[in-house]
Amino acid sequence: MPAGVLVLALGVFAVGTGEFVLAGLIPLLADDFGLTEGVAGQVVTAFAVTCAISAPVGTALTARWPRRRVLVVAGAIYLMGAAATALAPGFGLLLVGQVVAALGAGVFVPNASVTAASLVSPAASGRAIATVVSGFTIAVAFGAPAGTAIGAASGWRSTMWLAAAVAALGVAGIARLVPRETSIGNPGGLQERLRPLAERRVLALLATTLVAFTAVYIPYTYIGAIFAPATGDDGVRLAVLMLTLGITGAAGNLVAGRLADRHEGSAVVTVALVWLISSFAVIAAAHSAYGSALAAIGFYGVAAFAITTPQQHRLISHDPERASVLVALNQAVLYLAIGVSGVVGAVGLDIVGPGDLVWIAAALAAVAIALSSLGRPKAPAPDSETRAGEPRTERIP
Template structure:
């Protein structure tokens, strides 16, 4: 059985030439499409609040429900569909997302918006990790890391381009138009999968849920994932409620808010790319520590930069670099441990990231109720400091393990 599994894994790594690269690009666009529907919610919260007659904090729980569903769907549903052909899984996932996105556009009340977004999130939770694994199987072994990075770039593009465009569209035509825009992107993504992803993509033998969760028995993995959880909760608290945090600066103008989101995504892309290069040179732990220190300083200054639009732009430039500089080094740390498989670790980290987004909606909503939107940066700074402590704990554990190996 082990030989058969190894044979399947080797088959999954066979090179596929230009057609494989086109398939990877199609998968990256699919991630961009579903990611846009997720990240655009942050810019739509003020509009949702006004349209559905709920507070901004309550509207923010749409983000919580979406991310929490993704976090639970990623390991469970990908395990249940592990034996299906990859293209079949991708198409079912994008159709599920499309049903939820269109249902959100048609929903007449807040509870139905919540239900529709849960349906959409189930599709996203399956699509993203499946796209990463499929992309790795479409290219030669030495290009698998780049293939996964290309697919993940679809998320960055969703933050940089998709979410600002959707927010601007919502400001002009209403939030329901934005959801139809997201649905149209999903249709294009589905057509790309149909046209460019092969019907049968050989992948390693399916793993059960227990095997997927096995790395959690390693305390080093738990510490690194804990850093992701707490650190990205801190990152996404201001992002989830960006409309409310910078309301004094934007005066409720959705186009101004869209510009802020675009600047945030653009500088975040630069920060992520720079962090990846730095992680290769100095190691993931050092880059994560530096980014978290930068993030803490930015969040402490945030309450002072919400009154004017110029200050808001400057704040977003500073905060965005630190926020997105954590992503790649965290994956670098996990993959360098050689614990389990790359696909399992990436999937776990993605699930924890979604859980962090969910927590940001809850914690941020409570923070708005207790201290007001403009003071959310202070709450996020406390969490970022806790993440720094977890990151350093993980670094020490890794050092102790390495020292133990050298001593044997």
């Protein structure tokens, strides 16, 4: 794999670690600034909502730029935001720093994937994209838990400085290893990128992503509060929980990808959502003891990460020619879901408390199942190629 692709994966790892480690740092931020965990959790909302906006808008505004320039500028903006966060004397300025970081992250991540594909032959583009996306997987499985442990040992500011340092390495590597004039096809301006929102099935699929991932990220965002009885507010124990979640989640994503190739993507999503609801019941019963909490978080991780790939599969199958636009919209909605989870979870902490917060997530997952059914493709009329009564799967042509 070209060095340019590997350095793009490093950049995505840095951005992903900075994003996902926030959940593990919420208890530390709450203690440092004298806040409730619900208020401190709004740092996740600020980052995610900004990403949701900057991803389509920033990418459209920079569509005519060479990709190396886009990536270096976006990475530098993220770096400045991470540094500002580490230096913030108060929570308000910390939020400002995270908004700046998210402006860069929202543009960097989708452009890193498409740039990686342009650096290799068409036959190797899938592997290049997978290599870059693995930066996120490693960030969830190892970067966020390691950052949480470092924060527990040396303070949350040390974690943010580490994220900034890795980002600096990524920006320097991109400036050196990604060709100067690397460019991609221009899918049009912002209006053209938003045009699919006028289609009923696309709206149903994106609504499924929004509600399903709000359910997924409520327990993740407030993992420290939910499992506090098991961890005793020990940051290292919390980091081990996050590591377990990341490892089982990576396995769940791989299995879901294989199943989506063999069955309807909608069927895989439904199974994952039913599993997710079951995992919330397990967490509610097992969040107080550390051993059972580890088992519960692993059970939850499989379902939580098993939704992403089949949802993208459904969108790509719907309109392969506009796949890049549809996947970008799905990514923006996913960021929005992370932001909404921070708000809904904060309200839930005040109303039902951390022990019962998962039941709010379970109710949202049930709604997502209903929305997902609206996104199923219409059954084709029987013809010479499709016999009546023969199931038709959502396969990518």
